Amino acid sequence: MNHSNLEASQGEQSTEVGELEQLRRLLFGGELENLLKRPPVQAQDVSAVLADAIVESQQQSPQFSAATVPTVEAAIRHSVKLDSNILSDALFPVIGPATRKSVSTAIRNLTQSLNQGLEHSLSPKSFQWRLEAARTGRSFAEVVMLRTLVYQVEQVLLIHRETGLLLQQVMSDSASAQDPDLVSAMLTAIQDFVKDSFNVQAGGSLDTLEFGELNIWIEEGPQAVLACVIRGNAPQELRELLQDSLEKVHRSFGTVLQTFEGDTDPIAGSRLYLEDCLRSQFKGKSDSESSQKQPPTLALITGCLLLGISGWLAYSIWAQQRWNDYVNLLNQQPGLVVIHSDHRWGSYHLSGLRDPFAVDPQKLMVEHTSLNPKKVEFRWSSYVSLDQEILLQRLQRWLSPPSEVSLTLGETGILRVSGVASQDWIDSAMAIAESSDGFSADIIRQWDFSQLQSAEQHRLEQLQARLESRIILFGDGKSKPEMLTEIEAQAQDLKAFVAIARRLGRSPQMVLNGQADPRGDRAQNLKLSQERAQYVQEQLLAQGVPARVLAIKALGARGNTDLLGEGQAAQFRSVTFSIRDEGPEEQ
Amino acid sequence: MIQKKVCMIGAFATGKTSLVARFVKGLYSDKYQTTIGVKIDKKQVALGEQTINMVLWDIYGEDEFQNIKMSYLRGTAGYLLVVDGTRRETLEIAVQLQAKVEKNIGPIPFVLIVNKFDLQAEWEISDEDLAPLQHRGWSILKGSAKTAQGVEDSFLQLAQMLMAPKLTSLAQA
Known part of the structure; x- marks a missing residue:
């Protein structure tokens, strides 16, 4: 590889590095780098400046308040949705006084206008x-x-x-x-x-x-x-x-x-x-x-008026009650029937039926009530009451019985006439009884005179009892008594008895029973009893007793000797009397 | 509710009261003006969503006998400076009044209305006369209380200025 090639390859390498860098920058960019270099924002950092930030933004931007309105509204709505109590509790101290004030103002105004209206x-x-x-x-x-x-x-x-x-x-x-x-x-x-x-x-x-x-x-x-x-x-x-x-x-x-x-x-x-x-x-x-200083006239007048009305009401109730009580009392009376009663402007009107034998209504008023009889106008129609009490009164008046006679009307309709009366009265009463069937037959079905005694008969019985109860005692073996006054009294009673008996058409006889005690001779005793009866007879005759009403009976000795003491034996040395009715007098 | 006090200022007989009468139906009779020197009326103006309640103080016009009582201007948010187009001297008085107000109250929004536009032929005030004032940033409108021309506009413009005071003062600066 030549130099130029090396350079070229080096140049190529550097170009590559530059492109890579460029690519890296393109891929990740400055933002990411910044993001990686700077730490993320922490909530606590924000919270530290949040309050200041809000104040700042409020001062700088008038729109801040407007901007927060939707958030605040949404927050309130959300809060109410979640639990309405929270907001209502928070608002309670505000709403209470505000409502109270508003209501009290409204009520005050209403009361004021009402009061004014009422008062005037x-x-x-x-x-x-x-x-x-x-x-x-x-x-x-x-x-x-x-x-x-x-x-x-x-x-x-x-x-x-x-x-x-x-x-x-x-x-x-x-x-x-x-x-x-x-x-x-x-x-x-x-x-x-x-x-x-x-x-x-x-x-x-x-x-x-x-x-x-x-x-x-x-x-x-x-x-x-x-x-x-x-x-x-x-x-x-x-x-x-x-x-x-x-x-x-x-x-x-x-x-x-x-x-x-x-x-x-x-x-x-x-x-x-x-x-x-x-x-x-x-x-x-x-x-x-x-x-x-000046009490309201209206209140005074109203007060007086109210007082007057209540007083008048109380009086009316009392007066009405008093009147009702009286009318009830009248209705309870036998022989009185109140048909109409009323009470107007202090005066009273009363009408009804009244039996003449009924109690006087005015007298009743005076005795039992505080009503003024002058203010009561009575209008009575007479009628005949069949009330028992009135009926008896009517009979009393009609029969006018003596005081010893009483009339009682039983429930069964039997009028019992009892007591003692003269025979004349008894006769007239019986006559009435026979003729009275017409008007009171329904009430009085039967008259009972069985308990009624004539006065003469009564007297007769009294005298007979007295005559028969007397005893004339004699001394032992004597034919003359010591009790001469007793014989006199017997003579008087006997004369009265005979007189009444005659008036009643009777002819009674008094038997003089001569007696002796059982001691001694029987024949002697019989003679003694005879003498004793004769002696009393003579004495009675001497007193003016008619001979035909006297009869003698010599009973001789009486009683048992062994059983008698001296006191009892003396009882048999006597003359006793007994009355016997000889039937109607022979004229 | 936004309330604003607005004064009507101008020389005697420039038509301030007529302008207000055209703008609102008032409560008080005109005799208040001559007795205590001011008559008050009210007009609600809608500005967008905002309603502005303008309380109008119609102040007795300044003349050689009577000066405007500055105390009536106290607290006013803005004013309408009224000039009679047919009388040149009213413009001079208006200028003096504006200076007086600014001195006493401060730089507050105002609108100058040259009234009696219906008698334009008799006007003694030309646009050239108004130009320097316009140049100073004054809002000037021509109007007529008789024909209602420009009346509503001048009040509305003043209302707008009242609602944006900062802007107006900025513009004036």
Whole structure:
């Protein structure tokens, strides 16, 4: 191989190396080389600068916020999809107060208008106001509110101090207002006008604009002005409230206000502070002084009315009850039937049927109730009651029985006449019994006189018992008694007995039973008993007793000697009496 | 919502109020202007997706008796400088006013409108008069409150300038 060839081959070799290098570079390139030389970016490296990077990009590019919106929205959507609780928990502290505030404002407004409406819907003024409402075409509630208003904040405007542009505004529901943008600018212009036109000292500001009942209170802050449109006379506390709210706005939105270039969205949150200023006060609520001095006539009248009505109701119920009790009492009385009763304007009317033997309704009223008989008008129709009690009364009246006689009507319809009465009465009663079947046969089926005794018969029985119970005692072996007074009494009773018996058509006889004790001779004893009876007979005859009513019976010795003691034996030394009926007297 | 305060500035009787009246339907009557020196109106302008609420302060025109109250200009984002095309002196006053505003408030966006274009034949102001101002970077439009020509445009242009303040100041520099 020659030199040139060597050179050529060397040249070829170097060319090859160059091409290889070229190929290598082509294949792997600078990027790959860089990649191989530089280590890969670590997450922790990025995290170290991420916060700064975000701040930086936000400052440099206004589009940064816009660029992150889709990501943030997607992240929120994703979070809600995964677990809605997380977001709701996070938002809870914000949503709670906001909802509460909104609801309470709504309720406050509603309550206010309701209260107003209720309070004034009955007052005498309300008619005037209704007329006014009809005349002006306003709603009644609106008129009431205007007329009872102490003050109401109708509109609150937050104005940018430098530009006079409206930052935020709130209005009460009942207010109507002009375009707040224009009002804000005009208020600012007026402020400027006053400052320029009258030499006000630096730092001074226009605080109040007054026009009739309309006031505009203006509070100036370093960046913003709060203008408050008030109807009526607001208290000084409202001014403090305005200042406080304005301070809060400055605290929360100070930086935004400083760099304000016309975008009001970042200041939207100031609405809450403005709503705080929407206060109002109505007459009669917090106006405690006047309400204390002069109690509301309506309430007083209503109170009296209610008291009166409830009193009247209670009285009516009581009176009705009293009347019902009386009517019930009447209906319970035998021989009284109440058919109609009513009670009108303090007077009472009562009509029905009354048996003349029934109790007197007026007497019953006086005895049992507090009703005034003068206020009750009775209208009774007479009727004959078949009520047992009344029937008995009627019979009592009819028969007029003596006090010893009682009438009882049994359930079986048997009228039992019992007791003692004169024979004349008994005869007349029996006559009535026979003739009374006509009217009371259904009630009194049978008359029972078995328990009724005539007075004479009764007397007769009494006398007979007395006559038969007397005993005239004699001494041992004697035929004359010691008890002469007993014989006299016997004579008197016997005479009376005989007289009554005769009147009853009878002729009784009294037997004088002479007796002796069993001691001694039997014949002697018989004689002794005979003598004893004769002696008593003589004595009775001497007393005027007719001889034909007396009979003698000598019984001789009585009793058993062995069994008798001296005391008992004496009982047999006697004369006893017994009555026997000889049947009807022979004329 | 973006809000911007915009003032109407110009010599007496240049047609500021007429321009505003053409642009909006206002709330306050004209007598405010003569009493407190300003009348306020509002107009919403849509600029792309952005809505701008322009609060217009129509300030009583400057004349030999009354100067414009600079306090009304405080906080203004921009202004419309109004000139009456038929009265040359109003242009001079406008130039003075612009300098005064820039001195008091700073370099803020404004648009100069030469009004009463419907009376073009009587105009005392020619394009040559306006050229140096245009050269200084002023936005100048010709318009007429009577025919509405150029009115909407001038407000819109000002709105655009308000929304891109940096750009405008850059252009002015």
